[in-house]
Amino acid sequence: MNWPSWRVALAGALVAALVTLPGLGGGTLWDNSETAYGEVAREILISHDWIVMHLNGAAWFVQPPLYFWVAALFAKLFGVSEFALRLPSALATIAMAAAVGYVVGRVASARAALLSAVILSTSLMQAVLGRLAIMDALLDLAVSVAILSWFGALQTGARRWWYVGWASLALGTLAKGPVAPVMALLVIVPWALWNRSVRGAFVMPSLARWCGGVALFAAIVLPWAIALFHAAGAAAFGELVGHYTVGRYLGTIENQSGPLYYYVPVVILGFFPWFAYLVPASIKAWRDAVSDRAAGLSRLSLVWTIVPFVFFSFAKTKLPNYIALELPALAMLVALWFDRVVERDDRRAALAWTAVIPLMIFGLGFAVTAFSHDNRLTADLAQIRLDLLALALVIFFGAVACFALLLVKRTAWLGPFVLGGASVAVMLIIALAAAAPLVERFKPIPRFAGIIDRDARAGDVVAIQSVSGGNALAFYTKPGIAQLDGPNQVPTSAETDPKRFLCTAPRAFVVTTKRRPEPDPTYGRSRRILAESDKDVLFLVDGPPCYEARR
Numbered sequence: 001m002n003w004p005s006w007r008v009a010l011a012g013a014l015v016a017a018l019v020t021l022p023g024l025g026g027g028t029l030w031d032n033s034e035t036a037y038g039e040v041a042r043e044i045l046i047s048h049d050w051i052v053m054h055l056n057g058a059a060w061f062v063q064p065p066l067y068f069w070v071a072a073l074f075a076k077l078f079g080v081s082e083f084a085l086r087l088p089s090a091l092a093t094i095a096m097a098a099a100v101g102y103v104v105g106r107v108a109s110a111r112a113a114l115l116s117a118v119i120l121s122t123s124l125m126q127a128v129l130g131r132l133a134i135m136d137a138l139l140d141l142a143v144s145v146a147i148l149s150w151f152g153a154l155q156t157g158a159r160r161w162w163y164v165g166w167a168s169l170a171l172g173t174l175a176k177g178p179v180a181p182v183m184a185l186l187v188i189v190p191w192a193l194w195n196r197s198v199r200g201a202f203v204m205p206s207l208a209r210w211c212g213g214v215a216l217f218a219a220i221v222l223p224w225a226i227a228l229f230h231a232a233g234a235a236a237f238g239e240l241v242g243h244y245t246v247g248r249y250l251g252t253i254e255n256q257s258g259p260l261y262y263y264v265p266v267v268i269l270g271f272f273p274w275f276a277y278l279v280p281a282s283i284k285a286w287r288d289a290v291s292d293r294a295a296g297l298s299r300l301s302l303v304w305t306i307v308p309f310v311f312f313s314f315a316k317t318k319l320p321n322y323i324a325l326e327l328p329a330l331a332m333l334v335a336l337w338f339d340r341v342v343e344r345d346d347r348r349a350a351l352a353w354t355a356v357i358p359l360m361i362f363g364l365g366f367a368v369t370a371f372s373h374d375n376r377l378t379a380d381l382a383q384i385r386l387d388l389l390a391l392a393l394v395i396f397f398g399a400v401a402c403f404a405l406l407l408v409k410r411t412a413w414l415g416p417f418v419l420g421g422a423s424v425a426v427m428l429i430i431a432l433a434a435a436a437p438l439v440e441r442f443k444p445i446p447r448f449a450g451i452i453d454r455d456a457r458a459g460d461v462v463a464i465q466s467v468s469g470g471n472a473l474a475f476y477t478k479p480g481i482a483q484l485d486g487p488n489q490v491p492t493s494a495e496t497d498p499k500r501f502l503c504t505a506p507r508a509f510v511v512t513t514k515r516r517p518e519p520d521p522t523y524g525r526s527r528r529i530l531a532e533s534d535k536d537v538l539f540l541v542d543g544p545p546c547y548e549a550r551r
Contacts (some may be wrong), residue, residue: 005105005113012101012117013094019121019424020090020130023431025083027439028446028476034133035445035471037063038085041071041133043479045080051227052236056470057479059232061239065224066174067135082133089137093130096141097121100328103148104335107297112339115416120331122423125270125324131431135175140325142172146184148328151300154192157203166213170220177245183308183325191296191303200293248317258318263309266320271327273395273423274334276356280349281337298336304329335416342413347406350415354403391426398422444533445469445511449476451531451538452509461505465498465512467536473511484510487517499523503546510539 003011029035036055040063043054053060053068067088074084097117105113120126129137149165152158165184172180196202205213228236247253268275285302288295308326312318341350398419405415449472452462456477463482464470474481484498491497502508502523509530514537526543 003105003110003114005102005110008105008110008113008117009098009102011114012121013098015118015420015424016094016097016121016130017090019127019427020093022428024086024090024131025081026431027082028443029082029085029133029472031443031445031469031472034085035469035475037067037135038071038082038133039471039475039479041068041075041085042080042475044068044072045076046479051224051231054479056474056481059236061232061236062244063135064174064177064240066171067138070138071133085133086131089132089134090130092137092141093121093126096137096144096328099141099145099148100331103152104297104332106152108336109339109343111342111413112335115338115420116328116331116335118417118420119274119334120328122420122427123270123274123327123331124272124423125266125320126327127423127427129321129324134321136321136324138175139172139180140327142168142175143180143183143325144328146172146180147187147300147304150184150188151191151296153205154188154195154203155201155296157205159209162205162209162213163216166216167220170217173217173221174224177241179245183311186307186311187300187304190307191300194289194299194303195296198290198293198299200296200299249315251316253317256317256319260313262318263313263323266323267309267330270320270324271330273399273419274330277334277337277350277353278330280353281333284337284340285333297332301329301332301336305333338416347409347412350406350412351403354399354406354415391429394426394429395419395422398425441533443472444531444536445472446476447533448511448531448536448538449473452477455530455540456509457507459505460507460509461501462509463498463501463511465510467511467513469511469536487521488519499546502541505541507540507542510541512537512539 029038040053040055040060043057044050047054050065050069050072053063053065055062070088071085074087075081078084078087097120100120101113101117103113104116129140145168146165149161149168153162153165169181169184172184192202225237244253271278282302282305285295285298289299289302292298305326308323312322315322338350341347398421401422402415402419405411405418453476456462461482462473462477462480463484464473465484466486470481470483482501483496484501485491485496487498491500494500499521502510502525514532514535522541523546524544525541525546527539527541529537530540531538
């Protein structure tokens with residue numbers, strides 16, 4: 001294969017598009033993050049406020065605005081829909097595959113470059129993030145482009161890549177705050193020191209370029225920061241940076257904690273089906289990194305793999321998607337290793353690791369079990385365990401085909417691409433056939449919201465009580481969803497007092513749990529069931545006024 005870098009980038013983008021775009025708008029948004037972020041984007045169009053983000057009608061200072069700006073623009077263009085809100089993530093995933101393919105193509109072979117893009121795009125976590133209405137794919141793209149651009153600039157002295165890196169870093173900051181520059185610097189600085197220590201290629205930018213890069217970064221970020229300060233004051237940055245960035249690392253936000261080994265099963269599951277090759281790929285990359293001055297890409301991949309993993313493992317708040325920004329490094333490690341296997345006809349190691357399919361399946365089962373336990377999803381995932389097993393068998397047969405192709409020198413180079421093709425097939429099956437019937441039963445709120453919209457009258461109010469799903473209820477109805485305290489509890493405020501809420505409205509739709517307390521107060525009003533799911537129920541409260549109102 002003797003393709004130019006731009007052709008590899010295009011091919012990588014096409015593979016990523018095949019994985020992410022089909023069925024992108026299928027299925028309702030997932031609560032909590034997708035519905036929250038989708039609602040924030042929708043409320044930009046409702047409020048016409050592009051500076052202060054809003055959720056459920058209230059000012060919201062949790063994330064920077066880039067995703068919401070892009071999603072709101074797509075929603076304005078295509079209408080507010082699951083497709084429009086997920087499209088930013090899909091396009092970011094496609095662009096990341098192209099960027100990785102392009103850079104690897106300039107440093108290594110075209111085969112390694114294309115395989116890097118294929119591995120990245122067909123990794124389970126990457127494929128999932130490319131289909132979610134969240135800002136992580138934009139962050140991962142920005143950090144990846146910054147790292148890869150600076151890698152090129154510091155090796156060749158190319159000015160354009162230096163400034164591309166700074167611009168990407170600014171967009172990453174607008175996507176998810178200071179974590180973007182922190183992660184890029186935590187990768188590129190150790191790599192630069194390591195590369196210089198082994199006398200690898202390294203060109204230190206001049207002071208003028210440093211100043212130019214910082215100025216470009218400021219020119220992109222500061223207009224929004226100044227506008228936000230003018231609109232909401234310093235308290236907005238206290239929430240955004242202090243509580244939800246620094247506080248997220250030093251403390252636990254929204255009970256999203258985990259043990260020190262939290263990201264071990266996440267990497268196993270997230271880099272499926274390629275994680276079986278990480279051990280030989282990492283060993284080979286380490287040997288090259290310490291013995292070959294020209295192995296700058298291997299050194300970068302190792303640092304990029306290790307540093308984010310350690311950094312996020314010590315964070316108090318943990319979520320699986322945090323570690324996704326190192327997936328390009330994992331893809332490059334495995335792709336460079338496979339390329340060397342084919343180039344030197346040293347297929348024994350590849351055959352041995354491909355034969356570890358039973359362990360791969362066991363690892364997947366372990367990862368699913370650990371992930372579901374840490375994220376309190378065990379009961380839900382148990383209901384689709386057989387479906388997951390069927391999808392794993394597709395990967396199993398893909399690995400068998402990969403093994404068979406590796407046996408013959410002439411066809412060995414096709415082996416990993418066939419395994420990648422099996423991964424594409426799994427993603428398409430999930431997106432086009434299996435996803436809707438499997439997962440929609442876990443999301444009753446959109447169905448409840450449809451009933452509310454159908455039956456609502458002027459003056460009706462909507463609330464949610466003792467169950468999750470408030471963001472979904474706001475998105476699929478309209479802002480102004482009340483969050484009520486549980487029945488028979490001491491109210492935390494007048495706004496959350498269920499008695500006050502139900503007694504002051506002509507009619508109230510209430511989404512709550514089917515497990516009712518004893519006694520179960522209705523305050524003298526009529527209450528009837530409009531719909532129910534396995535755990536939740538939608539009530540309509542109307543009829544005579546409350547006891548107090550009749551006195």
